[in-house]
Amino acid sequence: MPTPSPAAGSAATQAAAVLRRQRVRESAARTYARSFPIVPVRANGMTVEGADGRRYLDCLSGAGTLALGHNHPVVLEAIRRTLDSGAPLHLLDLATAEKDDFTTALFESLPPAFADGARVHFCGPAGTDAVEAALKLMQTATGRSGALAFTGAYHGMTAGALALTGNVAVKEPLPGGGEVVRLPYPYGYRCPFGVGGQAGAELSATYVERLLDDPSGGVVPPAAMVLEAVQGEGGVVPAPDDWLRAMRRITAERRIPLIVDEVQTGVGRTGAMWAVEHSGIVPDAMVLSKAIGGSLPLAVVVYREEYDGWRPGAHTGTFRGNTLAMAAGAATLRYVAANGLAERAAAVGARMTERLRALAGELPVIGDVRGRGLMIGVELVDPAAEPDACGARPAAPELAVRVREACLERGLIVELGGRHDAVLRLLPPLTVTDEQAAAVLDRLADAVAAASGPAVSA
Template structure:
């Protein structure tokens, strides 16, 4: 039987159709971004239909250097050509030793001096589970302090620590719920004051709860937080608030876990987001970019917490040699090329242009972020504002903007409350020309979507249900 060759667009549609028929209903990005990537380099992705896109998703922050960076490809080729074992459980290898050395060299000196590392399963959520297990083992306690808006993964313990109640629907009784604390959110301050005062009240709430002998909170095993909430809507924590969380946890003997799965390796304009505030956590959770685009996850923690017995935590795929080689190359390149510093500068430039766009496009309610972790919250500009000036979120408009952006060759994703925040996570290697192209296309997409008759009314009715 002769082989039928379909036109590129038809073949892409056929692949998408087979995916829809075969894959789980839980698939996410594939629904919102109906493209079939076949080639990628740097920030550019080419689909099976021949179209090219600028990728501002970067594997949800995994691709610090973009797609197929030469230093990553070279590191992987060298391992493949060397005959080194690719699967080694937790045995010592030169590749693991080199990766660990490079990783520790990137950490705050006070933390690295006595740190230990535990390699986990391949995903960030596995490392979060390991962190929770570690502090519970070390303290003999079981409770947890976590924050509104948090996201730490989709396995049971990590899901419980997150703030998304919809994601836990149907799982009642299978996860241990933490004590939920307020995360400072300037645009939608839970206390109705915003700014530094809102952050001070949030910190005071936490301190009061732990100091009050009748507050109903038993001493927890740990506190887990993000220095910049990603899935929660790109919300940077004020540095002073982070320092206060460190002071409170230290005073109460509570291990502080900082989830840097998405913020690490230069993303926020410092190699690790904790370095902006100067705090030193007890446990650092790392994944995504540390594997150089390949699966790798680990926790790094203070030596005094290292009370595990041999085999107390394990995982078959904790020794990914290719990921360690790719990760070493990525960590070294980010350090040597000072890409964290560049991320800070480029991020400020992008924020400035986004704020200028906000003055022209009233549906852009808030612009925020740190480094190259940026968010634009879309709102209904015709609705009444709250006392702080924030208008209702516009999820239907955000979805329309994402679609309009894709039509213009720009890949972005949504997050935040009501999925109304446009998230920008470009690679740290983004060029000045690509910055301009991203912002031009984004502005055009917001303008076009705002003119669609269904977008904002749909947003209003969706929030009223």
């Protein structure tokens, strides 16, 4: 290895000081900073450079926010053009040319059957606020207060969104979780019914339908059902298309509005512009954030106009009018569509998944590989433990942490999620090259082998 220059040594010292001040000044709730103790100074596409001069392939992409990777030219041009135009950067919810252009680009990207007659509400700049807005919208429209949500769900960290979330650990310190009925999500590898596969998904749908129709089932008619077509934080668990169609039928027949959370799955991530397109369902509302802002904060709810029963000011937020995010978001949406990046995500994701499944045959610590498009999960398990009725072995969270650290040592940023944080989550930008995809898999395979090898367990 080359000897670091004095300048590199100085930069590393400065980076260490920055990290030290962060630990002292910032809250104990920080997360990614604990997983990745680096100080990024430059980024381009999929590459992030730290203050110490080391370069990393970023497979986190801002938790799915960076559809085009870091500092994509089309995004930077949209931001510069807006800045140079003298356009106001903050105008609450007033009409601007930038907002009009963004809503045009957004509606052009949506499934036509959903976009026709739809309305959009601009929320605070995070997906969790959009979830709150969608719930309030349906509560207003239906006059009901409860909601249906699913095991493994993640919808945000504010009160209403947190009540919908499945992860118990993030909810334990809080009083009251809200009136939410928890339903079984079809998770093939760890099937809640112990059967797995299509049979597990069919049992889930049957359970939901019979529970809602049972006069002694304890379910008060809800304001909405909220679901993810692919659970992200829950461990990259794709819902079968037939199951999604069943949820749409069940809710429509009972006049229960269906809200689909596309915060992480949207803008081409799953191999379609929007994850609902795989199944063809038309929801009553879609919650959108992350990639729609082109790397800048932006969140909206799009919904069928018959639900637009709000009074003025029913859901507001000071930062609804993020002009730069709207310009960057419109440019991103159009670039993804014009360059077929959703289709490319499907093709590259399929190749990566195929190789990872082959790797699972060589490394028994890989229990399951799953995903859709460039939203891929690799679940790590204890291969020495007894499998359950579905063939799944216990999760290996300690191993997952070691693999994440080994990845970082090899210049790869990969985060964890899922049950017990034992799922390696791959979220590369849609612009990932074939060479970068191969490098990701090489580094990941080497990290898994090193972290799970005999020397580690000895």
